[in-house]
Amino acid sequence: MLHVERGGNGPLLVLLHGLGATGEVWQDVVAAWPGRWIAPDLPGHGRSGRLERYTFGALAAAVAEEIPNEPATVVGHSLGGVVGLALASGWFGVEVTTAVGVGIKVQWSDEELAKAAALAGKPAKVFETKDEAVERASKMAGVPLRHGVSEVDGGWAPALDMRAFGVGRPDMAGLIMASQAHVVLAAGENDPMSPQEQLRELVPEPVVFPGAGHNVHVESPSSVTALLAQLAT
Numbered sequence: 463m464l465h466v467e468r469g470g471n472g473p474l475l476v477l478l479h480g481l482g483a484t485g486e487v488w489q490d491v492v493a494a495w496p497g498r499w500i501a502p503d504l505p506g507h508g509r510s511g512r513l514e515r516y517t518f519g520a521l522a523a524a525v526a527e528e529i530p531n532e533p534a535t536v537v538g539h540s541l542g543g544v545v546g547l548a549l550a551s552g553w554f555g556v557e558v559t560t561a562v563g564v565g566i567k568v569q570w571s572d573e574e575l576a577k578a579a580a581l582a583g584k585p586a587k588v589f590e591t592k593d594e595a596v597e598r599a600s601k602m603a604g605v606p607l608r609h610g611v612s613e614v615d616g617g618w619a620p621a622l623d624m625r626a627f628g629v630g631r632p633d634m635a636g637l638i639m640a641s642q643a644h645v646v647l648a649a650g651e652n653d654p655m656s657p658q659e660q661l662r663e664l665v666p667e668p669v670v671f672p673g674a675g676h677n678v679h680v681e682s683p684s685s686v687t688a689l690l691a692q693l694a695t
Contacts, residue, residue, distance in 0.1 A: 478501075486607065508609045602622060651672050
């Protein structure tokens with residue numbers, strides 16, 4: 463079902479990418495992680511299979527099947543952050559000790575939800591060349607991708623299942639309340655999708671990465687690894 467990259471030895475780190483991306487976006491973070499790590503392509507993304515219906519629970523259940531039965535720190539970006547919080551509930555049989563959500567969009571207007579639902583109903587655009595599809599996939603993800611496309615009838619298309627845009631609004635307060643893990647919310651100082659004042663409504667002291675935008679794990683991976691080192695002490 464899922465394509466999963468793995469490596470290292472020692473304490474387990476699970477890395478969950480955001481909507482449209484793939485596990486490859488964590489490559490510079492895992493390079494500095496001293497323990498064991500896994501980085502899946504979420505269902506409907508990259509080299510992984512698709513779901514009949516996309517919900518945070520369905521995504522978490524699929525990821526849970528790939529996580530060993532041992533304590534884990536989970537770091538998720540945007541959509542992956544919500545999936546990480548769902549895993550931290552314990553409902554999926556995963557023992558999460560710390561759940562870090564980076565750049566999660568915690569407030570959604572009706573207009574934003576309607577726009578996302580409209581995108582979920584659109585077919586993937588097909589391009590003549592792989593390079594064109596890679597450019598489109600990278601634009602949708604907001605980060606450079608190599609594994610975000612697939613060959614289809616008529617050419618190449620982003621691998622992202624457009625129906626994943628319809629995952630909906632996360633119940634952040636409910637997920638945090640249900641968490642059996644230590645919860646950390648973090649965002650780049652200049653992240654328009656995850657403003658600090660909105661995060662403070664959910665946790666007393668969100669982590670702010672100075673000078674970073676929405677994709678801090680790609681822009682400044684050392685900021686993420688420094689946070690993980692701090693949490694481990």
